Amino acid sequence: MTQGYFELFGLDSKFSIDLTTLESNFRKIQSESHPDRFVTANDAEKLKSMQLATLANEAYQTLKKPALRAEYLLKLQGIEAISETNTAMPMDFLMQQMEWREAIDDAKNANDIASLDALLAEMQQEGKVLNTALALFIDDHQDYEAATEATRKLIFIDKVSIDINKVIEQIEN
Amino acid sequence: MAYSDKVLDHYENPRNVGTLDKNDPNVGTGMVGAPACGDVMKLMIKVNDSGIIEDAKFKTYGCGSAIASSSLVTEWLKGKTIDEAYAIKNSAIAEELALPPVKIHCSVLAEDAIKAAVADIKAKQLAKETA
Numbered sequence: 348m349t350q351g352y353f354e355l356f357g358l359d360s361k362f363s364i365d366l367t368t369l370e371s372n373f374r375k376i377q378s379e380s381h382p383d384r385f386v387t388a389n390d391a392e393k394l395k396s397m398q399l400a401t402l403a404n405e406a407y408q409t410l411k412k413p414a415l416r417a418e419y420l421l422k423l424q425g426i427e428a429i430s431e432t433n434t435a436m437p438m439d440f441l442m443q444q445m446e447w448r449e450a451i452d453d454a455k456n457a458n459d460i461a462s463l464d465a466l467l468a469e470m471q472q473e474g475k476v477l478n479t480a481l482a483l484f485i486d487d488h489q490d491y492e493a494a495t496e497a498t499r500k501l502i503f504i505d506k507v508s509i510d511i512n513k514v515i516e517q518i519e520n
Numbered sequence: 521m522a523y524s525d526k527v528l529d530h531y532e533n534p535r536n537v538g539t540l541d542k543n544d545p546n547v548g549t550g551m552v553g554a555p556a557c558g559d560v561m562k563l564m565i566k567v568n569d570s571g572i573i574e575d576a577k578f579k580t581y582g583c584g585s586a587i588a589s590s591s592l593v594t595e596w597l598k599g600k601t602i603d604e605a606y607a608i609k610n611s612a613i614a615e616e617l618a619l620p621p622v623k624i625h626c627s628v629l630a631e632d633a634i635k636a637a638v639a640d641i642k643a644k645q646l647a648k649e650t651a
Contacts, residue, residue, distance in 0.1 A: 431625035434552040434632040441551040444560045448581040499555035506558025510581075 352406035352419060362417060362485040369410055376403040413474075414505055417481050417498040421491060428495045429502065440500060447507055455514045463515050470508040477501045523584050524618035530588035535595050538577040540564040545648060548602075548641025550633040556625055559586045563633040565597060565605070567641055573597045573605060578633075585623040589613050589630035597634070606638045 353360040356372040380400040385393045409415045421428045447466065454462040477497050484494040523531065540547045542564065550563045559582025566575040576594040580587045592613060597605050610631035614624050 429555050431554070431556045432628055434554055434629050436553040436555070438551065441553050441560060441562075444553065444581075445551070445562055445579070448560065502555050503553060503558045503560070 351423070352410055355403060355406050356410070358410075360420065360423065361482075362413075362420060363482045364410065364416070366411070369407065373403060373407040376400070412505075413478050413481065414498060414501040417485065417494060417501065420485055421495060421498060424491050426491055426495060428498045436499065436503075437496075440503075444503055444507070451507075451511055451514060455518070458518050460515060460518055463511055463518075467508060467511045467515075470504055470511065473504045474501065474508070477504065523588075526592075526617050527584055527588040527619070530591040530617070531584040534578075534587055534591040536575075536577050536591065537579065539579065540566050540575060540577050545644050546641075548637040548639075548644065550636030550638070550640060552629055552632045552636055554582070554586070554625055554629050557582065557586075559583065559626070559629060561586060561590050561629050561633045563590060563593070563630075563637045565602075565637045565641065567602055571601050571603075573600050573602065582629075583623070583626065585617070585619055585626035586629055588617050589619075589626045590633065592616060593630045593634060602638050602641060605634055608634055 351360065353364075355376070356369055358364050358368060358372075376399065380396040380403065382393075382396070385396050388396070409419050418428050447469075450466060451463070453459075454466070477500055480497045481494055481501070484490045484497060539562070542549050544566065546568070547564055547566050550565075551561070553560045559580070561578065561580045561582065563578045564576065565573050568574050576597040578590040578594050580590045593608065596608065608631060610624070610627040613619075613627035613630050617627070619627055
């Protein structure tokens with residue numbers, strides 16, 4: 348099965364996608380490939396529908412999240428954005444990461460949910476800026492080098508957001 | 521996934537957590553990040569006039585393996601020359617901590633942090649000589 352994730356849902360291979368189309372076409376494939384529809388089908392048809400369901404799920408999970416969508420688009424260009432052996436990030440970005448991490452620690456120790464909410468809002472803003480940048484780099488300018496750096500940054504921002512939410516949850520319980 | 525005893529030991533009792541004075545001309549700082557998981561690591565080393573690492577501190581925000589890898593290297597670094605430090609390989613860290621293949625990148629992060637800290641101290645020494 349060599350069909351790409353975007354083609355599967357009838358989408359153009361772009362960073363800016365219509366999430367409603369993604370969602371509805373995913374649900375459609377899900378129901379069309381549902382095992383209940385293949386109770387009387389032969390083994391080959393059963394296998395085919397199962398493979399389609401698996402592919403659709405994988406594709407949906409990837410395209411739904413901006414960072415993973417960008418990583419996938421770069422992979423289509425032959426670029427491995429998230430290499431495990433490349434740990435070089437811009438120094439000012441890493442400094443900022445450390446500052447945010449320390450601010451989370453301080454807020455955690457002080458049970459300061461307001462500060463955590465403020466940090467979370469900051470991450471959402473950072474994420475928005477990176478999303479806009481990615482659409483510009485990938486869709487408008489095919490600047491894959493800039494897109495690679497923005498994708499890597501977005502993964503860090505997502506991770507910080509997840510960790511802030513975890514801390515808020517811990518404090519609230 | 522189960523962590524090895526050594527990872528757990530470093531994770532629960534991390535050695536040398538903290539920072540050194542980054543403005544000290546004898547202190548080198550290495551900062552790295554792993555885009556695969558969003559972990560960030562800061563390693564600082566203090567080198568004496570004979571080029572021996574006297575002290576090492578780290579701050580790592582990441583999984584247990586990343587914390588253990590940085591904690592372990594701070595222990596290894598003390599008493600080494602900066603060139604010996606630069607030669608430390610991630611495979612040695614991974615082996616010592618019995619890291620599973622999916623966590624090898626944590627040891628890569630620690631190796632790269634050492635290299636970045638050594639590069640920083642060399643740049644500072646060069647600036648001092650040419651000043």
